[in-house]
Amino acid sequence: MSILDILLELQSNDLAIDQLQYRRDNLPQRIELHSILEQLNNATEELASLMAKRAALVDKEDELQRRSVSLGDRIKVLETKLYSGEVAAPRELQAMAEEVASLRAHRSELDDETLVLMEEVDPIEAQIDAVRHRIAELSAVVAELEANIASEEKELDAQIAVHQASRNAQAITIPSDLLVRYENLRSRLGGEGVALLVNGSCSGCHLKLPSVELERIRKAPLDALITCEQCGRILIRRSASDL
């Protein structure tokens, strides 16, 4: 097998690696994972906002209850005094009775407000449960997709390794200046540095070579290094009929 034939096989390994690498970089599961992670992120933010809302309501509820308890204490003190017989002046007794009534009314208002708040908390609790459930479901999907991606990557990596090993073995047999030239062409020309000469045309750029050039190539030995004038690729002839 000539050096150029080996170079062509090396290129087919390189192209196979490119394709496998492209597949590895563009796994459809990764796009799905990205979308699920976005949903998970939104759900987590939603949960945080619901928890904050609930905490604010519970704080308010606690504050109302504290005020209600403190009013209850004040009422108890006044009532004890009111019925103790210590105060005899009717005007003073009446004032105290009025204060007790007013405090009771205020406490009752606070207790009503507390009930309203408790009713507001209930639907938020239900929303929190629903979001938590959604987060658990999305997390399960994420875990499944990640496992799926990891196994696909492993499979593709194994295939890449096979081509890489074969390519490395081929590279050793190719003169380094030719290999460097091939690499430069390849990086410049979409992965293909070597092309076949088929019926007088370059299989890389698909242009027909000028007849003068073909005549020159025909006279050159089969293993001579020739290049396409248009694209610069290294041309490989399989036989005289390629011309």
Ligand SMILES: [Zn+2]
């Ligand atoms: Zn060409």
